[in-house]
Every structure is written in C-alpha cells, then in structure tokens.
Amino acid sequence: MTTPLRTAEVIAVGSELLGWTRLDTNSLFIAEQLSRLGIELKGKAVVGDDRARLTNVFRQSLARTDLVVLTGGLGPTDDDLTREAVADALGLELVEDESITVSIRHRFERRGMRMPEVNRRQAMVPRGAESLSNANGSAPGLSIGVNAKLVVLLPGPPRELQPMLLALCARDGAIGRRAGSERLYTVSLFTTGVSESHVEELVQPIYATWRDLPTPIETTILATPGQVELHLTLRSADKDAAVRTLERSRDELATAIGDAAFSADGRQLPRVVGDMLRERNLTVAAAESCTGGLLMQRLTDVAGSSAYVKGGVVAYSNELKARLLGVDEALLTAHGSVSEPVAAAMAEGLRRQTEADVCVAITGVAGPGGGTEAKPVGTVVIAILIDGHPLAVRTHLFPGGREMIRLQATQVALDRVRRMLMQ
Amino acid sequence: MTTPLRTAEVIAVGSELLGWTRLDTNSLFIAEQLSRLGIELKGKAVVGDDRARLTNVFRQSLARTDLVVLTGGLGPTDDDLTREAVADALGLELVEDESITVSIRHRFERRGMRMPEVNRRQAMVPRGAESLSNANGSAPGLSIGVNAKLVVLLPGPPRELQPMLLALCARDGAIGRRAGSERLYTVSLFTTGVSESHVEELVQPIYATWRDLPTPIETTILATPGQVELHLTLRSADKDAAVRTLERSRDELATAIGDAAFSADGRQLPRVVGDMLRERNLTVAAAESCTGGLLMQRLTDVAGSSAYVKGGVVAYSNELKARLLGVDEALLTAHGSVSEPVAAAMAEGLRRQTEADVCVAITGVAGPGGGTEAKPVGTVVIAILIDGHPLAVRTHLFPGGREMIRLQATQVALDRVRRMLMQ
Structure with a gap:
C-alpha cells in the first residue's frame, strides 16, 4: 500500500490564459473533485505555451506536492507543449502509443475524414504513461506515476476534461485508487438580506468552538452580491458520522440566523x-x-x-x-x-x-x-x-x-x- | 538607466482562492495594465496562506522574471503573511514604518475609532521597501527594488488594488519609470454567426504573413458562446505608427470576414x-x-x-x-x-x-x-x-x-x- 495522495497543485497551460480576458476556470472543478477525496489543492499556476518555463514550473510544483494536474496544451499543433515539458522534467523519452494513434484515426474515420498527419503528435507520450480515453475530443489524457507521486495531464476544454477527471477520481481511477480513507465533506447555508459582518456576528460565537473539536469543522463565509454564503467543511473517514455532524452544525447556524437563511442545500x-x-x-x-x-x-x-x-x-x-x-x-x-x-x-x-x-x-x-x-x-x-x-x-x-x-x-x-x- | 522591465508574474495569495468558488480576477486587470507598458505577463500563481510555500513560490518566480506582483495577504491578521514571506525570500528584516502607523491611525481616527493594536502589523515592512498609499483601505502597498528587478505587493480587494496599480504604472510610478520605450498596442474585431474554424479559414492566410514583418503583429482568436473575437497585438515605440498599422490590419481582416464582423472597437x-x-x-x-x-x-x-x-x-x-x-x-x-x-x-x-x-x-x-x-x-x-x-x-x-x-x-x-x- 503506497502513501495516499494528500496535496495537489494545478498547472493550466496556454498563453491565452495570460491575457486580459480569460481565466482558468477548470481549477475550480478540479479543486472540488479532489477535495471530495480529501486531497487538498495547495497551489495553482498558469503558464504560457513556453516549453522551458513550463518544464521549470512543473518540476518545482512536483517537488512540493503529491499530485500535479496539468490542463491544456495537449492539442496537435506546435503550440501544444505539455507532453514535451513533462517528459523533459521527468527525464523520460517520448514514444508513440500505437493504441492512441488508432483511436484518433477511428475518431476521424467515423466522421468520414482522414486523420491529419499532425494529430500523430497526440500519440507521442512519455514512456510509461497510462493513457486516458477522451469521449469528447481527440486529445487523450495521460497519467504518470513518479515514485510515490502522480502526474496527470488533461485537455483544456471543460467538456473533455470533466468526464476524464471524474473517471480518474472514481474508486478504481488512477487518483481514486491513491486517495486516503479520509474524505472532505461539505454543507452550505445561503442567506440574503443581511450583511456579511452581521452574519459573522451571529455565527462566529458558534463556529469558533468547532475548530477545537476532535474532528474540527472549518467555516468559510463568502459574500457575493445580494447573498452571504456559509460553507462548512469536515475531514473524516466515516461518511455517515460526518454528514450527521455537518447537518446538525448547519442547522445550529440556520437557527441563529433565522429567516435570512434561505437555502441549506445549494439551491439559489x-x-x-x-x-x-x-x-x-x-x-x-x-x-x-x-x-x-x-x-x-x-x-x-x-x-x-x-x-x-x-x-x-x-x-x-x-x-x-x-x-x-x-x-x-x-x-x-x-x-x-x-x-x-x-x-x-x-x-x-x-x-x-x-x-x-x-x-x-x-x-x-x-x-x-x-x-x-x-x-x-x-x-x-x-x-x-x-x-x-x-x-x-x-x-x-x-x-x-x-x-x-x-x-x-x-x-x-x-x-x-x-x-x-x-x- | 537600468534595463527596462520586460516580463512579469503575478502571485495571488489567499486560501480562499484555492477553493471551488473563487478565482483570482485581479490578474486580468494586472495583465492589461502591464501589457500596455510592454511588460508581458509570463505566468500566474495562486498560493494559500502558507508562509513557507509562498516564500518558495515567490523566490522561484523572481528568479525567472523581471517583475513580480503579489496580491493579497496584506491585512492585519495572522493569516496575512505576504510581507513576511517576501522578507524571508529576500533575506530582509521587517521593520516598522512609522509613517504607515501614523496614516493607519489617522484612518481609524477619522471614523472616530481607535486603531486596534493588530493593525500595527500592517506597518511592518521589509527594510528598504517603498510604501504606496491606499485610498480605499488600511493596507498600504509596497514596492521593493531587487537589483535590476522589482517586487510589488498590493492588497487583494479590487477597489484598493486598481487605483494603486494605476499609480504604479503612471509615467512617474515605480513600474512606469522602469518600463521600456516600447508599448503593446491592441485592436479587436468581433464577429458573430460564423464558426471559429470558418473565421480562421478566412483570416489565416492574411495574418500568417504578419508574423514575419519587421514589427510583427500577433493575432489571437477567441471563441465565446455566439461570438468569435480577433485580437491583434503589436509591440512598438511609436504609438501613431502602431495604431495606424493595427487599424489597417484590422480593416483587412474585416473585409475578408464581411458582414459577420460587427464591432471593431470593443462594443458588444x-x-x-x-x-x-x-x-x-x-x-x-x-x-x-x-x-x-x-x-x-x-x-x-x-x-x-x-x-x-x-x-x-x-x-x-x-x-x-x-x-x-x-x-x-x-x-x-x-x-x-x-x-x-x-x-x-x-x-x-x-x-x-x-x-x-x-x-x-x-x-x-x-x-x-x-x-x-x-x-x-x-x-x-x-x-x-x-x-x-x-x-x-x-x-x-x-x-x-x-x-x-x-x-x-x-x-x-x-x-x-x-x-x-x-x-
């Protein structure tokens, strides 16, 4: 039994994510899925399409964390450098995975098209990498074990990335298999019509005591326009006990807040x-x-x-x-x-x-x-x-x-x- | 005359930016302001409230870039560690800047309040740092010259950060003074009713030749729901010539695209x-x-x-x-x-x-x-x-x-x- 994965970093790759208009939103989904497995996101980075810089950032990230998830840069063009940078950093050779070539070729043939030669690049993988099939695009994902650590490469488009990450996080997936027995559980409580500081005043005396419990509950207050949200989080190996504790705690806050609390189940x-x-x-x-x-x-x-x-x-x-x-x-x-x-x-x-x-x-x-x-x-x-x-x-x-x-x-x-x- | 600043990285500090709900949006504003000065954003990172990790990420960032902008973590509480981490990484001592203490005290007194003792932390700055006044909050910004490089610390709330960054980027500001004579100029062209690949087909033969010009023009295609945007960027020391070239180039693309191009000036x-x-x-x-x-x-x-x-x-x-x-x-x-x-x-x-x-x-x-x-x-x-x-x-x-x-x-x-x- 290897040590469970506890910490993760995300690296989003793509020069378009360094401009004025686009943010990496995949990291929110990744943070959520990993945290459900008790794996804590410790950092994020965005790097442009720059092989040397990406190699450098990835190497540093892997040095301080158990799991590195890279997103984007897996397309077929010269700009797509994630495979190369990861191979560089790990000192691995890129080799063609024939099964990927075949599956990409089939994807094109099903639409009555020939696979452009350039797509062959997508079948070049660091030696030893496990490939992950992509139901919604041509770029396969990759996962690579590095001693006790894990590196995962996923395509950037959310509709390709999301199902692949869910498969990885399933009980038998490359990440799910390596997660610890503890999971992170959360509940939320949404309020409106009261200010953030007023909500804080009402609930602080209650949640302050939860931090020192044997299984501490973490409380986060998030203000958005017209709404103040409370998120309670607890790490536990016992699902039923965790959910019971969280729901009881949430109800305590709801009582203190009164009518201003309008949703205890995520509904807007x-x-x-x-x-x-x-x-x-x-x-x-x-x-x-x-x-x-x-x-x-x-x-x-x-x-x-x-x-x-x-x-x-x-x-x-x-x-x-x-x-x-x-x-x-x-x-x-x-x-x-x-x-x-x-x-x-x-x-x-x-x-x-x-x-x-x-x-x-x-x-x-x-x-x-x-x-x-x-x-x-x-x-x-x-x-x-x-x-x-x-x-x-x-x-x-x-x-x-x-x-x-x-x-x-x-x-x-x-x-x-x-x-x-x-x- | 020192070498001009050419590259930058942004580090956003705060554990709340590593959850499922909040993204660092300040980096978009920073990317825009810096790029106007010809300073290219090469990377972004998000780090939680973790002194050792922040010290590590900041040190690595400064090693590969001319300018590092850190946002957040300048508040008065124990969670706010940006000052400490930067001082650690640069081997500088934290010393109290009396002028900051006085100005924070005045801020409280103007509202008829006493300054809480905890706010004194905000006056502790790495020795040699220049402080930047904050019109909309108690956290002062800081700028620190490190050999030919520059480090800037700004508070996280956009209404505090934005005016401070604008002041820094002005001609006589700490960043503006150090920018090169070249600036980045951009124009955009928005289209609708045509697919991204169709737009690409129409304009690729035109913009492909621009990359090899003495002053190359970079073209980015950005697809959003119901809209495909073209952004043209050019680096130049001559504003009038740059704007003329960009506008002529944009008009060439607009002609190739025809009626589907609906806006050449950023209007939605x-x-x-x-x-x-x-x-x-x-x-x-x-x-x-x-x-x-x-x-x-x-x-x-x-x-x-x-x-x-x-x-x-x-x-x-x-x-x-x-x-x-x-x-x-x-x-x-x-x-x-x-x-x-x-x-x-x-x-x-x-x-x-x-x-x-x-x-x-x-x-x-x-x-x-x-x-x-x-x-x-x-x-x-x-x-x-x-x-x-x-x-x-x-x-x-x-x-x-x-x-x-x-x-x-x-x-x-x-x-x-x-x-x-x-x-």
Missing part, C-alpha cells in the same frame, strides 16, 4: 422561490422597469420553471407602463415613474393582465444617469401583490453600479416574495 | 445594435418565450438604453401569448407554440401593443425537457418585424445546454436585427 434564490410556488400551486408574473427583464430571466433560468412562471411585461418606457399595464398617466405625472403609487399600479395592472397569483413590480433608477437628489441612482421601488396578503410596496436604496443595482433589486424582490409566502 | 452586440437604433431614431421591443427576458435584459444592460428600448412582453405561458400579444389560440393549437406562424403572430401582436419600430419575437425549446423528434431541444424560432422590411421568420437549431441555447438565441436575434438595419 430563484429556484427556492420557484419550488415554493410549485408546492403551493401558485403562478408568478413580473412587471419590470429598471431591471429590464432580469427578474424574469433569473426565474426562467431554472429548468422546469414553465410550471409556475407565466411571464410578464418589461415596461421600460412610461408609454408601455400605461399601454401594457394600464398605469394611469396622471399617476406617472404626479409622482414620477419611480414611486410607490406607480409601482403599486404596475403590480395591479399586471394582475389584471396575467391573473398570476404572485405579481411583482419593479421600478427604479439603475444609473448611471437619471438620478436626482430626491431619487438618487440606486433607488428602487418594489411592489408585491399576493392573493390573501395586503399589497406590499417598499422603496429600497442599493449601492454600486448599474449591474449591481439591477441584481440586488431582483434578489430583494425574490426574497420578499419568499418571506411573504412563508407567512 | 447589444450596444452595437443599440447605437444603430439610436442613430436611426428607432425604438425596439421584444416578445420572449424561451429566452424569458434575457434579450431585454441584455438590451437594457447598456447604460442609456432607455433612449431606444420601449420594453416588451415575456410570454412564457401560452395563456400570456394570447392575452398579452393577441396570439390566436387556434394558431397555438394547430402549430404548437414553437412554430413560425406563432412567432410571426407574436411579433405582430407586439407591434400592435407597443408600436415599436423594431419588434423581435422568440419562441423555442430551451430544454432540458420539452423536446420532441420534430422540435428537439435547441429549436428556436425568431421573427423580426421592422418597418419597411418584410416580416422575417426563421427556425434555428442551437447546440448546448439550456443556458447556451438561450444565449445563442438572443445573440442571433440581435445579429439578424443588425443585418436587416444595414440593408
């Missing part, structure tokens, strides 16, 4: 609200001004949302607020389009037009222009009309730029619907 | 179409089914879009297609909601309701459910009604999952409007 707010609507057999519609369709887009992003989303109206212009929602022009003139009476009239007009059970109206100033002293950029009025509830109209003021303001407006609208449905 | 498609509408004094409205508001959301994402976006309708349910757009129920029964007659009726109904000059209707199967043999997932019908043009209805089939299908549908709808307006 549009899906949580959607599930509540579905359970209650209710339909929803929206009348959007400043959010311009974002609320409906988020609701309908959820697969299966046609069961409860009727649709609605984007009334960006005052003309359409009147025409499509029947908002009285006198109301618009008297109060302005960003006002509580207009938001209320939008919600009522929407109900007349759609007969949806839950009607949400949003009007506001998303900026950058259009702000006034009385109604600065970020002012958003949200009206919610639900059968059996009084009409709820409230004015909010959101910080940040146009995109942030629009996102927060939809998040608060969804959260207010959620809270009303809970009553 | 919703803005390009918006600008065309504004110039022609036209308004736009949309009736969306499967895209559920995404088209309107993208149109209204553009600041100032209220000048030409009237709004529209999300008719996710058949009931609302009838009620809000007046689509004949018999038509829905006879052809199904995803059909050319229904898309046409949606566009016509939208025009009656909104009197917008440009009316776009989208209906389709975004999946994962709802597909049939005749109308598989990815089938999307788009109808466009523009004054002075015949009604244009077409059925498309898009690959990928729900999100990709919805995005491509809006991209094609916008592109078809663009092409019709050009006629």
